[in-house]
Amino acid sequence: MFWSNTILAGLISWGTITFAQQDYQRVLSKGDSRAQIGHLNIDSRLNHFPCPNAGGYELYTDGLFTPVEDLSILSETEFTKLSHPEFPRYGVRVKKSTFCDETVKSYTGYIDIEARHLFFYFFESRNDPDKDDVIFWTNGGPGCSSSMGLFMELGPCRIIDGNGTKFHPESWNSNANIFFVDQPIGTGFSYAGHGESVSSTKEAAKDIAAFVAIFFSNFSKFKGRAFHMAGESFGGRFIPVFAAEVYDQNKKLEQIGMTPINLTSIMIGNGRTDFYSMMLSYYDMACTPASVAGPLLNIATCTRMKQMSLMRSLQVPRCKKWMKASCLDQLDPTSCRAAVKFCSQELEEPFYTSNKNPYDVSRDCEGEYGDTLCYPVTKHITSYLDRPAVRLMLGVDPSITSNFSSCSVEMLLRFAEALDEFPLTYHYVSALLDRGIKALIYVGNNDWVCNQVGNERWTLEFEWSGHDEFSSLPLRDWLVEGKKAGVTRSAKGLTYVSIDGAGHMAPYDKPKETLDLVNRWLMNQPLDQL
Numbered sequence: 414m415f416w417s418n419t420i421l422a423g424l425i426s427w428g429t430i431t432f433a434q435q436d437y438q439r440v441l442s443k444g445d446s447r448a449q450i451g452h453l454n455i456d457s458r459l460n461h462f463p464c465p466n467a468g469g470y471e472l473y474t475d476g477l478f479t480p481v482e483d484l485s486i487l488s489e490t491e492f493t494k495l496s497h498p499e500f501p502r503y504g505v506r507v508k509k510s511t512f513c514d515e516t517v518k519s520y521t522g523y524i525d526i527e528a529r530h531l532f533f534y535f536f537e538s539r540n541d542p543d544k545d546d547v548i549f550w551t552n553g554g555p556g557c558s559s560s561m562g563l564f565m566e567l568g569p570c571r572i573i574d575g576n577g578t579k580f581h582p583e584s585w586n587s588n589a590n591i592f593f594v595d596q597p598i599g600t601g602f603s604y605a606g607h608g609e610s611v612s613s614t615k616e617a618a619k620d621i622a623a624f625v626a627i628f629f630s631n632f633s634k635f636k637g638r639a640f641h642m643a644g645e646s647f648g649g650r651f652i653p654v655f656a657a658e659v660y661d662q663n664k665k666l667e668q669i670g671m672t673p674i675n676l677t678s679i680m681i682g683n684g685r686t687d688f689y690s691m692m693l694s695y696y697d698m699a700c701t702p703a704s705v706a707g708p709l710l711n712i713a714t715c716t717r718m719k720q721m722s723l724m725r726s727l728q729v730p731r732c733k734k735w736m737k738a739s740c741l742d743q744l745d746p747t748s749c750r751a752a753v754k755f756c757s758q759e760l761e762e763p764f765y766t767s768n769k770n771p772y773d774v775s776r777d778c779e780g781e782y783g784d785t786l787c788y789p790v791t792k793h794i795t796s797y798l799d800r801p802a803v804r805l806m807l808g809v810d811p812s813i814t815s816n817f818s819s820c821s822v823e824m825l826l827r828f829a830e831a832l833d834e835f836p837l838t839y840h841y842v843s844a845l846l847d848r849g850i851k852a853l854i855y856v857g858n859n860d861w862v863c864n865q866v867g868n869e870r871w872t873l874e875f876e877w878s879g880h881d882e883f884s885s886l887p888l889r890d891w892l893v894e895g896k897k898a899g900v901t902r903s904a905k906g907l908t909y910v911s912i913d914g915a916g917h918m919a920p921y922d923k924p925k926e927t928l929d930l931v932n933r934w935l936m937n938q939p940l941d942q943l
């Protein structure tokens with residue numbers, strides 16, 4: 414999920430939240446009285462947890478202190494605690510699980526990084542866990558739990574109704590071992606000791622790099638295995654920054670005699686990697702045939718949008734120019750907020766008069782956005798994760814007593830306050846590509862909020878060593894079982910793919926096609942050839 418400024422402004426009657434300092438302070442100072450919007454809690458538990466080091470671990474057995482070659486010796490009812498001499502203040506609590514996919518071994522637990530605790534689900538591959546690659550998955554937000562990806566999109570099971578989990582045949586663990594991580598701390602079942610919080614992607618990246626290093630060093634059978642970092646939506650910003658941190662960390666790992674992480678690729682689904690091209694694309698999506706639903710808004714509105722987004726006399730993109738001048742060239746928080754607020758009002762907001770689902774323009778929003786995020790299934794996931802028996806089975810830390818939030822508004826506010834989204838994230842993508850890390854940029858064609866127009870545009874325009882070759886290529890069809898599934902362009906390790914008939918959560922809408930895409934990506938097979 415990506416939280417649009419406008420969605421939030423509509424959700425919470427406090428005005429355009431992202432830019433209102435006083436509202437942000439109000440939420441953060443709410444103390445125990447947690448504001449709730451539908452099932453989306455403004456969750457301030459970050460501020461209330463006692464530091465778990467003061468006894469929290471006593472709940473779990475302090476188990477093995479050697480690398481675990483065979484994870485399946487772990488207990489199902491208790492955590493095994495692992496630690497590492499090079500990371501004295503880091504640890505892992507992990508337990509075996511039988512839920513979701515009985516055909517594979519699965520584990521849940523926390524990676525503890527001092528007072529920060531990141532919750533993860535890990536499923537082994539249905540094919541060959543001893544040889545298959547490892548995928549790291551995160552949802553976006555910022556602040557949305559990866560359980561959304563797991564139970565709604567690409568995990569080994571789905572939650573469709575109130576009956577619990579259902580086996581999902583098109584899961585991405587078909588040919589890979591896969592993690593789902595609730596991050597940053599404060600998201601989903603991840604938590605932190607008093608005073609700890611994360612408000613930027615760069616900070617979150619440090620925790621993720623530590624997480625990855627600890628996981629691979631202590632689950633030694635996966636050591637050196639090809640590793641892919643994947644994410645959706647705001648993951649378009651998270652993943653390039655996280656992967657860069659993991660890449661840079663390798664030098665340190667080598668120095669202390671640890672096996673480097675075999676980072677092989679990044680995968681971004683319906684990402685918001687480039688804030689600027691996405692903001693401008695809202696005109697194309699609402700007013701031109703670029704959207705599968707055709708021009709959604711009337712001519713009067715579209716003409717206004719065009720005029721406001723351009724400087725009338727020069728016909729240069731006014732929004733782009735203003736935002737770049739104040740958010741990038743010379744970061745001036747006040748003027749950056751003013752520019753983004755103006756452009757958001759002129760370019761994003763008009764869409765909401767159409768009552769379309771912002772994650773899928775081919776349909777209307779089901780339910781109230783604040784209650785269902787347009788997908789009633791999200792409520793079933795939330796109530797499943799609120800069941801005490803489920804929390805016990807997963808090993809959710811007992812200090813987490815609040816209702817589950819699929820997305821934490823507090824996290825969004827922290828990141829917005831820190832102006833996290835405005836630096837150019839594609840520089841990380843070019844740096845990774847230039848070092849041989851491949852990048853897959855896939856986009857469900859029906860999405861509006863992180864749409865194909867904005868994504869195709871930045872992939873064509875950004876600077877990297879393969880720019881000329883990549884941008885000179887035409888788009889070509891890619892096929893699944895002989896049927897056109899979308900279009901693609903690929904050169905020098907960068908692949909752009911669109912997926913027909915899919916919205917923001919592409920694997921939810923097109924499970925067969927997205928699994929085929931991922932399998933071919935893992936096997937290094939070109940998409941535009943059969």
Ligand SMILES: *[C@@H]1O[C@H](CO)[C@@H](O)[C@H](O)[C@H]1NC(C)=O
Pocket residue numbers: 477478479480481494495496497498630631
């Ligand atoms: C974790 O891995 C490191 C390096 O392989 C090892 O020295 C350490 O003992 C391991 N710890 C556990 C608990 O497995």
Ligand SMILES: *[C@@H]1O[C@H](CO)[C@@H](O)[C@H](O)[C@H]1NC(C)=O
Pocket residue numbers: 574575576
């Ligand atoms: C559980 O599944 C049954 C059979 O598929 C269905 O009739 C019932 O409505 C489901 N229960 C809930 C709470 O969704």
Ligand SMILES: *[C@@H]1O[C@H](CO)[C@@H](O)[C@H](O)[C@H]1NC(C)=O
Pocket residue numbers: 637638639640675677
């Ligand atoms: C990284 O993974 C690739 C793909 O599986 C493999 O060919 C390569 O040998 C691995 N590299 C290392 C250093 O283990």
Ligand SMILES: *[C@@H]1O[C@H](CO)[C@@H](O)[C@H](O)[C@H]1NC(C)=O
Pocket residue numbers: 815816
């Ligand atoms: C959790 O959700 C239940 C059911 O929706 C509600 O009755 C309860 O008040 C909520 N608890 C908290 C702490 O918000």
